[in-house]
Amino acid sequence: MAKQHPKTIKHRFVVGLSVIMAVLGTFFAVVISMNLRNQLVTDTEHKASLILSQAEALQAYVKQVLRPSMYDLLPPDGFLLEAMSTSYVTRKVMSDLNVQGEQYRYRRVAHGARNPDYEADGFERGLMERFARDPDLARIEEITDRNGEEVFVAARPVRLDATCLHCHGDPVEAPRAMLARYGDTRGFWRHDGELVGVDAVTMPVAGALGQVKGATISFLALFALGLAVFYLTVQVFFDRLVVVNLGRVTEVMRRYFPKEAGEEPKPAGGDGPRPAAGDGEIEEIYDGIEAFASRLKEAREKIEDHAQNLERKVADRTLELAREADERRADVALFVELLSILNLSQTRAELLGGALGRIAGRFGAVAAAYECEFSGGGFVSWPPGRTPPPSPPGWRRLVAEDSLRLTDDAAFIPVRTTDVSRGLLRLYFPGGDQGPDPEAAELYRAIGQQLGIALENLDAINSLLGQNTLLASIFDGISDPLALLDSGYGVIMANEPARELARALARELAGGDCPAAPAVAGTPLRLPPEFFGPAVPLPDKADTPPLERLSAVEPSASTITLPDGRTFAVTRYPLASPSGQDGRMVVYARENTAERRMREKMRQTEKLVAVGKLAAGLAHEINNPLGVISCYAELLRQSLTDPQAREDLAVIERHAVMAKKVLRDLLDFARPRQATPGPCDLAALVASISRIFDIQAQSRRVRLSSRASAGLPLANADASALEQVLSNLLLNALDAVTPDAGEIVLEAGAGPDDRTVYLRVADNGPGIAPEDAPRIFDPFFTTKEAGRGSGLGLAVVYGLLRDMNGRIEVENSGGAVFTVTLPACPRPGPGQEEAP
Template sequence: MAKQHPKTIKHRFVVGLSVIMAVLGMFFAVVISMNLRNQLVTDTEHKASLVLSQAEAVQTYIRHVLRPSMYELLPPDGFLLEAMSTSFVTRRVMSDLNAQGDQFRYRRVAVRARNPDYEADAFERALMDRFAKDPELTRVEEITERDGEEVFVAARPVRLEASCLHCHGDPASAPKALIARYGDKRGFWRHDGELVGVDAVTMPVAGALGQIKGATFSFVALFALGLGVFYLTVQLFFDRLVVVNLRRVTDVMRRYFPKEAGEEPNAPPGEGEIEEIYAGIEAFASRLKEARGKIEDHAQDLERTVTARTRELAHEADERRSDVALFVELLSILNMSQTRAELLTGALARIAERFGARAVAYECEFSGGGSVSWPPGDSPPPPPAEWRKLVAEDRLRLTGDAAFIPVRTTDVSRGLLRLYFLPDGPGPDSDATELYRAIGQQLGIALENLDAINSLLGQNALLASIFDGISDPLALVDSSFGIILANEPARELARALRRELGGAVAPPPVAIPGAPLRLPPEVFGPAPGDDAASPAAMARIDPTISTIDLPDGRSFAVTRYPLASPNGQDGRMVVYARENTAERRMREQMRQTEKLVAVGKLAAGLAHEINNPLGVIACYAELLRQNETDPQALDDLAVIERHAIMAKKVLRDLLDFARPRQASTGPCDIAALLKSLSRLFEVQAQARKVRLETTIDDNLPVARADASALEQVLSNLLLNALDAVSPETGEVRIAARPGPDDDSVSILVSDNGPGIPPQDLTRIFDPFFTTKEAGRGSGLGLAVVFGLLRDMGGRVEVENADGAVFTVILPACGPACQEEAS
């Protein structure tokens, strides 16, 4: 077998190993590039999702909370674009959050948009076409190219709901403020569920992709450098391995063949390398000898060299301690500063002290510019003409008497820091370039943190203003249902309850900081059925809605929104209360009206069918009486006539109830009417040994009512009151007084009887319902009262207060009413 020469073996080994390492390097470069790109896509998706979620949260809040509240506050045709338009508010909020547009770009666009500035362009129309073709598609997230730039796009469709058609449907029914601002041509004639536009967030990724490419190329370069070092190392290792073996062979030859070892025959191919190795070893030995001589020569200077180096290291350590102290002081200045000027003034003075500069200046790169210098009052030289380019390229420039340091964070350029030294001084330290860069980056981070703190304080103040501006009671409670925060309407509710209930409201476990009152637990405590002592009640995901009835007769619709904490132990809850007393009363009146209508139709039919037979019975009883002389028969006929007359009275009540006369709405003098009724019923009261008391306010306005109908109403109420009280001790009171703002008149009929059982309070106005004994009442009196007052535009209320209290409320007769009557 032919012997392979060492040079051939070395060449093949090194070439094969180099190819393997190059393939591995390319593989790892591709893997790193793909991983960085995937990480970029993931981070960008998260940021875009947060932006879209924030936009959706703002729209949901406006649609379900702010817009209904504004409709309640504004007149029927009122519309406030800045508070009720989801598109307008979302664009303003998202623009404020990203005023520079360098982090992301949020656009809410539409086809035939009301505002032409937000008309969808070709790129956004393409997104709408994708959503239109696939109705199941709810989100698009991808990296694409827009206007020649690589961007990440996250978009979701905008489809109209039924509530949106008030402003986007027929222009004739749209708010006048909207028509006045945008006209009636664009943004109308939409329909429910129509795809009208998209919410799109675009984030530039070209820079990040460039950084990924740069990182990949850097890895390839470093790997190539490492491969070169590895190549040289393998060469040395191979040479050493071969040379050692050849030396052993040479020693054997010299021991056993001294003559042949001294000859110099023609060396075969490959042995020239061995000779070179041998010569190299000789040269190495010679160099080793020379080095040994030098070491001996330098041994005497070793102590002096060590001492000098020790001094250098001590000086360097002092500089490092000064650098650390500088960074610590910069952090301290940031903590004590409230404005950029305070931060820069303190930082520039400390930087000048550290580097021995005669003057320091900072040039802001943001729009508006601005410069801060130290010492105060001195004007440093102007910055170089290309200073913005220095900052953009993150280039540090050192001259003979100045240092220009870019101030920036990881991806944001903020300005230029300039240090000026004395012309005859040492000038900037060329070995401290990394320190200069670190100072610039630290100053940039401090400015960024200060801006973030100021922005956070501004957002906090804005949220506090919104919270206090909500007109309904609103509070934040902890897991023990103690009040953490409450707005002014909630506090006003607490004060009102204490005034009305005489302090009967028990305080919750936690008081409002800085407030003398505690909020009522009847409203802001746990919902009915909740375990207030268990934090599990706060862990529910869905909000709970309940109706709370207070002892003073008012009721509240209370909505509780649980806020789950990250650890799931100390949850909080937002409680929103809206008074619905008037709504509930209106629903009760509507139900009562429906009952009266149904029973009225039945009563009309019954009265018509029964009245004729009763007339025949009465007529024949009268005929029999004329021809009858037997006393027993005459008594029987009297019974028949008496009950027939009673039945006809019930039928007459039915007819009055079923076919009430049309009540006029002219002016009615309540004072005169009450005085007349008082004289009329005073005789009955004296006969029953009951005290009748009448109180009429001197400033009582004229009511808008039918005097005869109102007389019938009050007569029914007075008869019921006389029947309810006991002889000797009974009292019946009539009082009339003006309502709030003199827009109504209230008439109270009260007694000191047993009152009305609580379970019957909601039924006393029902037809045929009576609490009297059989034969004493038909159960139609209060139903007729309710119907007559309804026809006159009034209402009647009842409550128990040391007896039954009926309150008749009638509208006051204004000047227009009195002019019509005249």
């Protein structure tokens, strides 16, 4: 008999529906609240981003436009904080825009700030720590609590770059105006890329969040009112739409399952009384379905009994198949172990010692042995220390005929490859039922063949390793740089001179002079691109086989010059790859820097000697006739009264004077005075020459400046000769620059180790043409117009410096830059006085 419950289905439905609607109302209220809060956050993020973008644009303008313009207007050591400091200008402008501080608060703060007013507080230091922990974090935007107030904060890190170190690096290099204002203790000794502070914008959001909460509560009130109206409507329509139809379903269950329902079956076509609507309808339907399920259960139990019988048969067959599969897996594992042992073994004894135990374990043998067919080839047994029975008579014939022999307690397996006999593998069993398995004959043969292949591969590997060791010894024994490159110019192998060359070039490219250090493990070896030779146009790779593409590259030799001035004779040999891929290249280099420089000095010296002899002879032969011409021209001037004749005579005298000047230059070049050793004070010499040439520079509207390093060592050179050298260089510079825009800088300094000193003359003229650079020190070579130069000035300079053990170099850097390098006088030791 079905149970009757006081709660009807209508009551349950209405209560459940009310709960669902309440949950939905709460859900929508939460969604609306979250949406309004997200909208508030989005609007606040947009405002904060605009403020930070305005600050970033202002800082970029000061850094890229205003500061460079002020540097052009101010003196070299001038600095105007109000126009050149990005932090000062940003704070000033953003403070003026934020007159009403309740809208937002902008702060640019730092840890150890130069101005204590902008030192980061605890909250802002927390932001800096977050940026420091995560270098990839570019911006923080979130709602947080600050001093008990709920605010939205947007912040970005402030990292220094190279342009900021002028004011935040060494205090000695900082602007004087800044030191006078803030001192030299705070805000200095920063480095490039350092995180020093944050730009932060905070906005109060407590009031806006209160409005969001009020809107949410209003929505909940309206939703509750609507829920009440909906509840009344459901009460009216539920009886007619649901309860009556459920009564019809329960009547069907009583008709077909009267026994389970506790009633007598109704006659066919009879109408029984219907149950009262709403009186436990769900329970009645449940009881009917339960009866139907019990019938299904009985049918299922019968089917399960049949299935269990079928499963037992399948399980028995599965066990048989699994046993066979285990045997096959064991065989595969044995072959894999043999390959692994081959990879780990270096000698035949190691290979056989590891393999015999695995093979014996697979077949259940108690002992195993291997004997090589060749005398003295070796004998190995397993387990170690146990001597197995001797080999059967005629066992070499078994190996030669590749014949397998199985007895009651042993298996004799020939070990051989396709055409080479290796030896005999013996497996010994306990005997009886535990002897060798005749059905595994093919497996025994496969094991013997696999062991033979492993021995053959091991012999080949040992031979290859020996050849490789010999090749590596020869390769490393070559004293000049030698490298093997792949088709992409990657270094496959290099000897020690090549590695040392690559490390030296890497140190020079990384920043100049530094002590030699071994290469870091894992760092790829790089050679200069000049070593690879000029690009060779190859055929199209899509249509041409690799070996034909390689034939397009021929062996080549060339001389290359590195950026540091060293030269190498490089020979390149292309190699064909045996795999058919793009070939490789052998690069051999021999440094010939010293030879090249010696040849250049010899050529220059030979030119100077030859031209000196020619100059001496010409000066002697031409000077006397020029003296006679000048004398008679003076006599003619006293007797001539015709103005035209006097003008013609003046032309003769002017060209005679010009010829004498050329002869005087020839005599100075041919018989230069002997330079006396120093000491020479370069700082005083630079100051004296600058005063002498300053008048000429002003007359030509050219700016001439000079500077000398403090504590400059004395030069071991002749002061008068150096004065002549600088005079020639300055005259050439004055001729090269443009009036009103020309600049000439005369500089003196010390070398990196105080063993040398240098003089440098730099101008902003057109510089030296690359094709003229090798010839500028040749006698009579000049790029000036006819009549303005004899071409002997730089040749005389070269000769004087050669006599003083100095050298001169020229380069183009915004104009011509001549650098004279001289030996320095040793500094006086303790208790010694410096030479005057």
